[in-house]
Amino acid sequence: MTKTLRSEGQIALVAALIQARKDAGLSQASLAERLRCHQSFVARIESGQRRIDVPELVILCRALRADPMDVLQVVAESTPVDARI
Numbered sequence: 001m002t003k004t005l006r007s008e009g010q011i012a013l014v015a016a017l018i019q020a021r022k023d024a025g026l027s028q029a030s031l032a033e034r035l036r037c038h039q040s041f042v043a044r045i046e047s048g049q050r051r052i053d054v055p056e057l058v059i060l061c062r063a064l065r066a067d068p069m070d071v072l073q074v075v076a077e078s079t080p081v082d083a084r085i
Contacts, residue, residue: 005048012078013057013071014048020066021046034063 021031021042028046032039044050045060052060061068 005051007079007083009075009079009083010048010051013052013075014046016071016074017060017064018046020061020064020071024064024066026064031063035059 021028024031026034028042029039032042035042041050045052057071058068061071
């Protein structure tokens, strides 16, 4: 697997974050307020235009009041066993 915004794991990560936001009853704008950033930042993540690193994932999950390990589990289950970096 090459570093891409369209890898199976990245797509699963985005979907898990969107679902966590919806489960929390938040709009992109209200999540952005919690993160102290612009709504467009959240939109770029959710549209798959921007990758996030692990510390950012933790910050996002805290803002969503979601367990980052649950999100990582979704990514792990969606990433092929034979995936390459």
